Amino acid sequence: MEIPAGFVMPDFGNTPAATGRRKMAFICSKGNLDMAYPALIMGNAALGEGVDVHIFFTFWGLDIINIKTNYRLKFTMAGNTAMHMPELARVRPGLEHVGIPQALGNVPGMTSMATAMMKRQMKDLGIPEVPQFLDLLQDLGAHMYACRLTFDMMKLNEYDLHPGVEGVINAADFIGISEGAQIVFI
């Protein structure tokens, strides 16, 4: 059917032909819980918008796709001066904007506490945990790869990788795969 004159409708882009599709490539180099989510969330959003998504996991980012580690990624307060606790507003209004003293981050148990807190906040927002998020990305058609050099360096096994990971590839392979993509390094 012809689109009537003056008809206002969303821009769905052109037909999703393979040619001319937008492409994004993420490089995940960090293995902290809070550094795992950005690529997963943006990759998910991009896939929902019909964008091709490629994710390359390297260095500590390999922990995100290693099934022996990815369900227990951690968030630490140490070194994070932007760590606030919204709950402190109940103690005294304004405290929620005050950074937690750095020394507290090194107190035993603080990392577990901060991790549990972040996981709870994510759950409240309906965000899946990392392993389930990888399942989701796999179902949406994301292309995921492990970095050959760091995979060998850390003596990982292929059977420990999430099934959505297509392979262990080297840097040159990734440069080829990401041709024409917008690259996000995390």
Added chain:
Amino acid sequence: MPTNTLNGRTFDVDDQGFFTHREQWSEELAHDLASLIDLDLTDRHLAAIRFLRDDHAVTGATATLHRAQEVGGFPVGELCTLFPGKTAQKLAWLSGLPKPIACV
């Protein structure tokens, strides 16, 4: 705010073209909208659309693809095949709902 007319049916939309009044939607209108983007709505398309409308009636928000899978039981891979390209937006538009706000 713009008003669209398609085959004698009138409905209000926002600047981007998404519905602003969900009650102005009907299944017949959805079929006509789908033909504008070269989609032929099957029972599976309509099942997903009905889920989004029912869910929106309860939550007041347009479901994301993740929610359609978790709560509605529609595999995201299937949704991407049914509504190729900008899946979440097409689904929301054909359901007569606003563009989804949530990130995941």
